Amino acid sequence: MSIVNAFTQFTTGSVRVVTRGSVGYFAWVAALLALIVTGLVAYMGQFNEGLIVTGMRDPVSWGFYIGNFTFLVGVAAAAVILVIPAYIYKWKPIKEIALFGELLAISAIAMCMLFVLCDMGRPDRLLHIMPLVGNMNLPRSMLAWDVVVLNGYFYLNLFVVTYMLVSYYRGREPNKYIFTPLVLLSIPAAVGIHTVTAFVYNGLAGRPYWNASILAPRFLVSAFCSGPAVMIVLLQVLRRVTDLEIKREAIWKIAELMAYAMFINLFFLVAEVFKEVYSDTHHLKHLEYLYLGLGDKTALVPWAWTSLIFSVVAFVLFLVPKTRQNVVTLNIGCAMIFIGVFIEKGIGLVVPGYTPSVLGEIYEYSPSTTEILVSAGIFGVGALLFTLTSRVAIAVLRGDFRLRTANQG
Amino acid sequence: MPCVGKDEVRRHREMTWMRVDRYFTGEGDDTQAVHQPMMCQHCANAPCETVCPVLATVHSTDGLNQQIYNRCVGTRYCANNCPYKTRRFNWFDYPRADELQNLALNPDVTVRSRGVMEKCSMCVQRIQEAKAEAARTGVPLVDGDIRTACQQSCPADAITFGDLHDTESAAAGLARGPRAYSILTELNVDPGVTYLADVRNRPQHASGERHGQ
Numbered sequence: 236m237s238i239v240n241a242f243t244q245f246t247t248g249s250v251r252v253v254t255r256g257s258v259g260y261f262a263w264v265a266a267l268l269a270l271i272v273t274g275l276v277a278y279m280g281q282f283n284e285g286l287i288v289t290g291m292r293d294p295v296s297w298g299f300y301i302g303n304f305t306f307l308v309g310v311a312a313a314a315v316i317l318v319i320p321a322y323i324y325k326w327k328p329i330k331e332i333a334l335f336g337e338l339l340a341i342s343a344i345a346m347c348m349l350f351v352l353c354d355m356g357r358p359d360r361l362l363h364i365m366p367l368v369g370n371m372n373l374p375r376s377m378l379a380w381d382v383v384v385l386n387g388y389f390y391l392n393l394f395v396v397t398y399m400l401v402s403y404y405r406g407r408e409p410n411k412y413i414f415t416p417l418v419l420l421s422i423p424a425a426v427g428i429h430t431v432t433a434f435v436y437n438g439l440a441g442r443p444y445w446n447a448s449i450l451a452p453r454f455l456v457s458a459f460c461s462g463p464a465v466m467i468v469l470l471q472v473l474r475r476v477t478d479l480e481i482k483r484e485a486i487w488k489i490a491e492l493m494a495y496a497m498f499i500n501l502f503f504l505v506a507e508v509f510k511e512v513y514s515d516t517h518h519l520k521h522l523e524y525l526y527l528g529l530g531d532k533t534a535l536v537p538w539a540w541t542s543l544i545f546s547v548v549a550f551v552l553f554l555v556p557k558t559r560q561n562v563v564t565l566n567i568g569c570a571m572i573f574i575g576v577f578i579e580k581g582i583g584l585v586v587p588g589y590t591p592s593v594l595g596e597i598y599e600y601s602p603s604t605t606e607i608l609v610s611a612g613i614f615g616v617g618a619l620l621f622t623l624t625s626r627v628a629i630a631v632l633r634g635d636f637r638l639r640t641a642n643q644g
Numbered sequence: 645m646p647c648v649g650k651d652e653v654r655r656h657r658e659m660t661w662m663r664v665d666r667y668f669t670g671e672g673d674d675t676q677a678v679h680q681p682m683m684c685q686h687c688a689n690a691p692c693e694t695v696c697p698v699l700a701t702v703h704s705t706d707g708l709n710q711q712i713y714n715r716c717v718g719t720r721y722c723a724n725n726c727p728y729k730t731r732r733f734n735w736f737d738y739p740r741a742d743e744l745q746n747l748a749l750n751p752d753v754t755v756r757s758r759g760v761m762e763k764c765s766m767c768v769q770r771i772q773e774a775k776a777e778a779a780r781t782g783v784p785l786v787d788g789d790i791r792t793a794c795q796q797s798c799p800a801d802a803i804t805f806g807d808l809h810d811t812e813s814a815a816a817g818l819a820r821g822p823r824a825y826s827i828l829t830e831l832n833v834d835p836g837v838t839y840l841a842d843v844r845n846r847p848q849h850a851s852g853e854r855h856g857q
């Protein structure tokens with residue numbers, strides 16, 4: 236049977252796989268769809284009225300959308316980088332870890348692109364910013380680079396995943412001469428997307444809060460906390476629902492690596508705080524706004540401390556072998572680390588960069604209802620994408636979903 | 645226009661292309677203010693231009709930093725990177741139903757549209773018109789032929805516009821003078837606007853109290 240034929244059958248078969256399931260599955264999908272529709276309605280409002288319906292204004296011109304974007308780039312990057320330890324420590328289902336990592340990456344990048352789209356003042360001119368179609372400011376603009384690398388990463392992962400799944404579906408092992416180099420390529424690409432995203436902020440001389448050389452390294456290590464957190468939860472689910480051999484030790488090892496990553500992240504934070512506090516220049520104001528507030532402007536303070544405390548607690552939970560190997564504390568740790576990094580790389584990164592503004596004014600940003608609904612909708616899209624693709628992947632891996640041909644029986 | 649005025653500024657929607665920053669020295673009855681008009685500095689090494697992903701803000705052959713409204717996709721990245729905070733984003737649409745208001749708009753200037761960035765254009769429409777006129781008549785432009793709107797309306801004649809490459813021009817002369825200084829030069833953006841230090845004659849005040857030198 237030709238590959239085109241097999242692919243067509245795979246596609247139609249996948250539709251069948253995702254449209255069947257238990258009540259719980261349908262309830263979950265319905266909930267996600269409801270979330271997406273709400274987000275869409277909110278976005279229609281924004282499309283009609285303009286960005287005035289968000290909490291962003293001239294002093295704080297990026298907010299929740301770009302914060303989420305930054306965070307999700309990290310998730311996308313780290314999910315794939317996890318292949319390295321899987322390979323080094325010879326965790327058993329290395330191909331599966333790579334596969335699900337890439338599925339996660341695809342969903343996360345899809346969300347990233349939607350967040351950028353929602354943040355644009357003129358989404359109707361999207362083509363201007365599309366690689367090959369538009370006339371982009373390369374090689375100068377970091378944002379243009381970001382669009383290029385994110386698109387590249389998206390298609391790379393999409394190809395690898397489709398290739399692997401279709402191979403298994405046809406009852407063949409993926410050709411390792413195609414599969415291995417591509418997975419290996421996706422690792423530097425993962426580092427690349429997150430580095431470029433950090434450079435988007437990093438290169439702005441007029442914004443001292445972001446103009447720190449530690450930004451890109453910090454991005455990477457914090458990503459190494461949030462991405463694997465999702466993967467740990469996911470691998471546990473897979474162990475339940477499939478007969479894949481996922482060793483407990485593999486999960487514990489990931490948790491241990493996350494503890495190291497969290498330690499480096501906290502260490503970088505200390506280094507950053509020291510530099511700012513000890514030199515005590517005007518640039519300290521941004522950090523002060525984040526952790527202490529300026530006068531009665533304290534909108535970010537509770538968030539900043541939640542993030543810090545969660546990160547430290549999660550670090551301890553993952554460092555101590557007992558708590559790292561206990562299912563309950565392990566998952567609590569995952570949730571805490573996820574939330575901790577979500578705040579740190581989202582609001583905690585974007586907003587203090589603007590506050591106080593260049594003129595010294597303080598505009599307290601907080602996301603508007605529209606922003607929150609739209610963002611929730613986008614997370615809904617990502618979760619739905621991941622649910623559906625994982626469902627197909629699980630069916631393929633379990634052997635329930637196979638190409639039936641005359642000669643293969 | 646609904647974009648300026650106390651109320652909108654209070655809501656952080658200032659849309660002026662030139663704002664007047666005030667710096668104060670002294671206290672109580674002795675307070676003194678220095679005014680510093682701040683608009684796009686038309687940096688030669690413009691940090692806003694490098695970051696735009698779609699080349700919507702570029703340098704003209706005249707040395708102006710230009711904003712192309714119909715290329716702009718509204719990422720607001722340029723505004724992040726402008727150290728002078730002179731860029732303005734159109735967060736919303738302006739009502740255009742009022743015919744009288746429409747008639748009051750300057751036909752030479754692109755009308756504000758929602759979702760794009762804008763800023764001081766250094767009256768590019770006047771520059772282009774004068775250049776076209778000079779090409780038509782064959783009479784070369786001389787210093788002072790082009791006057792920007794702010795220059796024209798300033799009663800104190802505090803603004804001088806001219807070609808900095810023309811060493812004979814009034815603007816170039818002032819920019820070479822002892823009172824000339826630029827703002828945030830440490831960022832190496834090479835602003836095209838030069839300010840002149842305020843000269844005062846107040847013997848009881850020691851020097852060094854003034855801002856902006």
Ligand code: SF4
Nearest residue numbers: 684685687692709726
């Ligand atoms: S002043 Fe700001 S907007 Fe104008 S050229 Fe310089 S960086 Fe760009």
